[in-house]
Amino acid sequence: MQAPQKGRGRANALKGELTVRLEEASRAPAEMVYDLLADIGSHLEWGGRRQPRKSYRLLSVEGPDGPAMIGTEFRSTGADAMASSRTRRS
Numbered sequence: 001m002q003a004p005q006k007g008r009g010r011a012n013a014l015k016g017e018l019t020v021r022l023e024e025a026s027r028a029p030a031e032m033v034y035d036l037l038a039d040i041g042s043h044l045e046w047g048g049r050r051q052p053r054k055s056y057r058l059l060s061v062e063g064p065d066g067p068a069m070i071g072t073e074f075r076s077t078g079a080d081a082m083a084s085s086r087t088r089r090s
Contacts (some may be wrong), residue, residue: 055079060077
């Protein structure tokens with residue numbers, strides 16, 4: 001997938017670009033991880049319903065069926081303890 005482009009989409013509450021980076025160690029093979037990340041529908045499960053903190057999670061994901069590739073666009077909404085957000089990824 002491509003990195004989000006600057007200056008596109010709706011502004012966030014901070015009136016500027018917002019970048020979030022999450023890291024987690026995994027013993028799973030890289031191919032399995034990439035397959036899971038390319039399955040946009042699975043994001044709501046592991047990034048939403050399975051999150052232990054209900055105050056920081058995905059609330060919705062909209063995207064095409066099938067694996068994501070470079071140029072695939074999807075939309076998501078999420079919540080954190082401070083606010084809720086909308087993202088558009090491509």
